[in-house]
Amino acid sequence: xxxxxxxxxxxxxxxxxxxxxxxxxxxxxxxxxxxxxxxxxxxxxxxxxxxxxxxxxxxxxxxxxxxxxxxxxxxxxxxxxxxxxxxxxxxxxxxxxxxxxxxxxxxxxxxxxxxxxxxxxxxxxxxxxxxxxxxxxxxxxxxxxxxxxxxxxx
Amino acid sequence: xxxxxxxxxxxxxxxxxxxxxxxxxxxxxxxxxxxxxxxxxxxxxxxxxxxxxxxxxxxxxxxxxxxxxxxxxxxxxxxxxxxxxxxxxxxxxxxxxxxxxxxxxxxxxxxxxxxxxxxxxxxxxxxxxxxxxxxxxxxxxxxxxxxxxxxxxxxxxxxxxxxxxxxxxxxxxxxxxxxxxxxxxxxxxxxxxxxxxxxxxxxxxxxxxxxxxxxxxxxxxxxxxxxxxxxxxxxxxxxxxxxxxxxxxxxxxxxxxxxxxxxxxxxxxxxxxxxxxxxxxxxxxxxxxxxxxxxxxxxxxxxxxxxxxxxxxxxxxxxxxxxxxxxxxxxxxxxxxxxxxxxxxxxxxxxxxxxxxxxxxxxxxxxxxxxxxxxxxxxxxxxxxxxxxxxxxxxxxxxxxxxxxxxxxxxxxxxxxxxxxxxxxxxxxxxxxxxxxxxxxxxxxxxxxxxxxxxxxxxxxxxxxxxxxxxxxxxxxxxxxxxxxxxxxxxxxxxxxxxxxxxxxxxxxxxxxxxxxxxxxxxxx
Numbered sequence: 001x002x003x004x005x006x007x008x009x010x011x012x013x014x015x016x017x018x019x020x021x022x023x024x025x026x027x028x029x030x031x032x033x034x035x036x037x038x039x040x041x042x043x044x045x046x047x048x049x050x051x052x053x054x055x056x057x058x059x060x061x062x063x064x065x066x067x068x069x070x071x072x073x074x075x076x077x078x079x080x081x082x083x084x085x086x087x088x089x090x091x092x093x094x095x096x097x098x099x100x101x102x103x104x105x106x107x108x109x110x111x112x113x114x115x116x117x118x119x120x121x122x123x124x125x126x127x128x129x130x131x132x133x134x135x136x137x138x139x140x141x142x143x144x145x146x147x148x149x150x151x152x153x154x
Numbered sequence: 155x156x157x158x159x160x161x162x163x164x165x166x167x168x169x170x171x172x173x174x175x176x177x178x179x180x181x182x183x184x185x186x187x188x189x190x191x192x193x194x195x196x197x198x199x200x201x202x203x204x205x206x207x208x209x210x211x212x213x214x215x216x217x218x219x220x221x222x223x224x225x226x227x228x229x230x231x232x233x234x235x236x237x238x239x240x241x242x243x244x245x246x247x248x249x250x251x252x253x254x255x256x257x258x259x260x261x262x263x264x265x266x267x268x269x270x271x272x273x274x275x276x277x278x279x280x281x282x283x284x285x286x287x288x289x290x291x292x293x294x295x296x297x298x299x300x301x302x303x304x305x306x307x308x309x310x311x312x313x314x315x316x317x318x319x320x321x322x323x324x325x326x327x328x329x330x331x332x333x334x335x336x337x338x339x340x341x342x343x344x345x346x347x348x349x350x351x352x353x354x355x356x357x358x359x360x361x362x363x364x365x366x367x368x369x370x371x372x373x374x375x376x377x378x379x380x381x382x383x384x385x386x387x388x389x390x391x392x393x394x395x396x397x398x399x400x401x402x403x404x405x406x407x408x409x410x411x412x413x414x415x416x417x418x419x420x421x422x423x424x425x426x427x428x429x430x431x432x433x434x435x436x437x438x439x440x441x442x443x444x445x446x447x448x449x450x451x452x453x454x455x456x457x458x459x460x461x462x463x464x465x466x467x468x469x470x471x472x473x474x475x476x477x478x479x480x481x482x483x484x485x486x487x488x489x490x491x492x493x494x495x496x497x498x499x500x501x502x503x504x505x506x507x508x509x510x511x512x513x514x515x516x517x518x519x520x521x522x523x524x525x526x527x528x529x530x531x532x533x534x535x536x537x538x539x540x541x542x543x544x545x546x547x548x549x550x551x552x553x554x555x556x557x558x559x560x561x562x563x564x565x566x567x568x569x570x571x572x573x574x575x576x577x578x579x580x581x582x583x584x585x586x587x588x589x590x591x592x593x594x595x596x597x598x599x600x601x602x603x604x605x606x607x608x609x610x611x612x613x614x615x616x617x618x619x620x621x622x623x624x625x626x627x628x629x630x631x632x633x634x635x636x637x638x639x640x641x642x643x644x645x646x647x648x649x650x651x652x653x654x655x656x657x658x659x660x661x662x663x664x665x666x667x668x669x670x671x672x673x674x675x676x677x678x679x
Contacts, residue, residue: 066184069180069184070181070184072180073177073178073180073181076177077174077177077178077181079177080170080173080174080177081174083170084170084174087159087163087166087170088159090159091225091226091227091228092163092166092221092222092223092224092225092226092227092228093163093166093169093170093221093223093224093228094223094224095224095225095226096224
């Protein structure tokens with residue numbers, strides 16, 4: 001059961017843009033409004049758009065429920081492992097062990113007003129990305145189950 | 155023996171171990187086979203319980219422990235450049251918190267062991283174990299945290315996980331209804347807590363319990379916050395007149411979940427005591443608030459037991475008894491609060507009443523958990539919870555019957571089981587406060603005994619029924635789960651003085667001593 005060709009085409013065209021916008025919100029979580037949860041929700045709406053346009057079965061062949069479940073688990077594990085590494089480094093749980101180290105996301109923040117540097121803030125962006133992956137998996141799987149019910153009812 | 159890195163980060167591991175295990179459980183469930191996953195969950199719970207024991211040992215020997223999250227040195231709660239304000243999320247673990255964490259550890263482990271067998275016939279076990287571990291995280295976080303907003307977060311974690319677990323028998327519509335009821339009421343309670351936290355934050359600009367307690371002015375807004383917090387937490391612990399969710403949730407959840415929900419309710423009870431004793435304490439009108447807690451306690455005792463008497467569903471009956479037993483804890487601690495301002499009364503009976511109430515928390519978690527697990531064992535073999543359809547099971551389920559007898563005698567306050575020890579402390583001390591209350595407590599105890607004699611008789615006694623001819627004893631895992639709790643019940647009953655002196659008295663004095671709680675975070679201000 002599909003929508004009209006116009007709807008399907010527009011959905012296909014706008015899907016990559018929604019993805020990019022979602023990932024932008026996730027990755028820039030420490031600089032601009034938004035963050036992991038908001039970005040993940042945006043990505044999940046992209047998947048909902050695909051389901052609405054193509055029907056649940058067609059989308060589920062490409063993006064399986066297991067893939068989304070794995071994304072959810074991966075996000076959660078990335079989050080907690082990032083927090084646990086701090087303990088292994090001899091600091092407190094959840095300590096920002098990457099900030100100002102010069103490594104990934106480790107550039108010290110310049111003093112004064114500026115446009116913002118993506119490569120700062122240490123573990124905060126990593127945890128944003130983890131939450132983003134988790135939320136896109138979890139929200140999509142919730143909507144998958146609800147929409148598959150709608151499919152059966154039809 | 156144990157590496158320093160673990161010993162220094164015990165409060166973090168208390169949360170991190172079950173959380174990590176919970177997050178990894180679905181993955182392991184999908185990759186490996188069932189045995190691997192079961193072993194993983196059991197190991198995680200055993201580790202969590204071990205961390206709780208180590209933490210309790212540390213706290214009881216070295217005093218209140220403070221752990222700041224995200225700090226390079228977690229032991230220092232107030233960063234040097236913050237102007238004397240503890241800005242980070244903080245765990246403040248005093249003897250009372252460690253005591254509650256110990257309860258959650260013991261019950262959590264035995265419940266998980268029990269689930270290995272009791273849930274083996276249901277599907278979706280990855281989610282079940284994940285939610286059980288998350289519920290543990292929520293409970294442990296609630297009892298350990300020293301930050302009000304953090305308390306709300308853990309309250310929500312335990313509420314959501316609990317609601318999903320209550321509804322886990324989705325094939326029965328009633329279970330989903332009970333889960334929804336629990337979810338809605340928990341959310342309502344959570345919102346009340348959140349609103350109260352916002353009121354306090356707006357005034358004091360901090361979420362740290364110690365700092366708020368230190369600066370507490372007891373303005374009108376603080377009174378509103380107190381009312382909201384007490385109402386929400388009394389509802390979450392199932393005190394009358396806000397007990398209506400307990401029979402539904404407790405009776406429809408799988409038995410191991412119910413046994414752990416009892417601990418989750420007690421974590422809310424802990425929250426109530428923490429708010430009253432630590433957050434407000436000196437600013438309160440002791441006898442007014444104390445009497446309020448005493449009255450809801452007495453109401454819970456009486457209404458709970460009288461509602462339990464006519465029940466035919468064994469789980470529902472026990473759920474009403476859980477309400478009734480919560481009343482004893484409220485009564486004991488309420489009496490302690492009512493006389494908190496008076497040194498002589500406090501030393502003659504106030505502290506004993508509080509110790510009795512707090513001792514009853516751990517006793518109740520053990521014997522009520524045991525009773526729910528035996529009810530679950532009977533349900534596992536017979537498929538019914540209706541007392542009228544059971545009978546003669548003592549012929550086939552001897553161990554379950556023994557465990558039931560232990561639990562039933564303990565809840566009724568018969569020596570030498572642990573319920574007797576704590577109830578005697580409550581009777582004696584409350585008698586000095588107000589003889590009438592003590593008499594009510596004894597009458598409730600007699601009714602409890604009557605009700606459990608009825609259950610015992612209709613489930614286990616009588617001739618073997620033809621339909622239960624082939625009923626066997628439950629699997630070993632379930633017996634282990636029940637055995638651990640039964641052992642604790644007996645040991646606590648045989649050596650109550652050791653437990654009171656070693657575990658309960660430090661917890662009670664930690665709860666009363668607001669200034670040392672504040673000093674442990676803010677450092678002797």
